[in-house]
Amino acid sequence: MxxxxxxxxxxxxxxxxTKLYGLREAVELLKELPPAKFDETVEMHIRLNVDPRHADQQxxxxxxxxxxxxQEKRVLVIASGEKVKEAxxxxxxFVGGEDIVQKIEGGWLDFDAVIATPDMMRVVGRLGRILGPRGLMPSAxxxxxxxxxxxxxxxxKAGRIEFRVDRYGIIHAGIGKMSFSADMLFDNAKVLLRAVLRARPAAVKGQYVRSLAMAPTMGVGIKIDPARAQKEIVEE
Incomplete structure (x- = not known):
């Protein structure tokens, strides 16, 4: 063992x-946990009643x-002409055109988000197999x-994040740092949960959120009652 x-x-x-906590209760408990030697990311994990293999359940x-x-995000922009200066x-x-696409094809991945202008997608399309699995492929x-x-x-740069179900129907997202106050973490958590609820596919019947949990990077997961959490974000 x-x-x-x-x-x-x-x-x-x-x-x-064995307990299912409320959303605010979970955040407050999270703040009481013994700290690590670094400022851990607070992660939220949302298991949905979807089958990602079907296009209408993405x-x-x-x-x-x-x-x-x-977290300071390193943003890469793939553009041309005047849009380079704008970026x-x-x-x-990082800003570039086909030259930076070739650099990525060569193995360079020192960035956290990618933005591309529509006219550059003919070139960026070559990066699908590299950026797609990492959740970095630009999308309208x-x-x-x-x-x-x-x-x-x-x-x-201000804190916009992308969320997407993995092949198991789970969304994993960082909602802040352990150094954040309980109120800050709660605000971020409820905004994320609201966005996921709004993204519910029409094809999904019955219970949408199957389970919900929150945890620091190197900590114990705190289970959250999905129904109670949804009620909390409506009331707040």
Missing amino acids: AKRSKRYLAMLEKVDK VRGTVSLPHGTG EEAGAD KTGTVTFDIADAVKEI
Whole structure:
């Protein structure tokens, strides 16, 4: 049996693994957990009653977290002409055209988000097998294929995140850092949950959110009652 650290055992004493907590209750409990030696990301995991193998049951979208993620995102813009200067002035970390596409094909992946102008998608399309599995492929649905480069860069820098179900029907998203206050984490969590609820596919019948949990990067998961959480975000 693996030996557990004192910190992990201390967390187990605080978190009842058999209990379903409320959303705010979970956030407040999270703040009581023993801290790690670094500022951990707070992750939210939402299991949905969808089958991602069917196109009409895909759940994907973007949402701007009111308090950001606490992480500085490195934004890459693939554009040409005057849009290159616009991207640079908006604060993009990397800007290029076909040259940067070739660089990515060569193995360079030192960025966290990619924005492309529609006219460059003929070139960016070559990167599908590289960026797609990493959730980095630009898409009009998520606002990352656009001529409004400045707005897109600023939104991502301010805390806009993309959410998408994995092959198991689960959404994993960072909603902040452990250094955030309980109110900040709660605000971010409810905005994400609302966005996921709004993205419910018409093909889904019955219960949509099957389970919900929250956890720090190296911590114990806190189970949340989906029905109670949905009621909380309506009341708040």
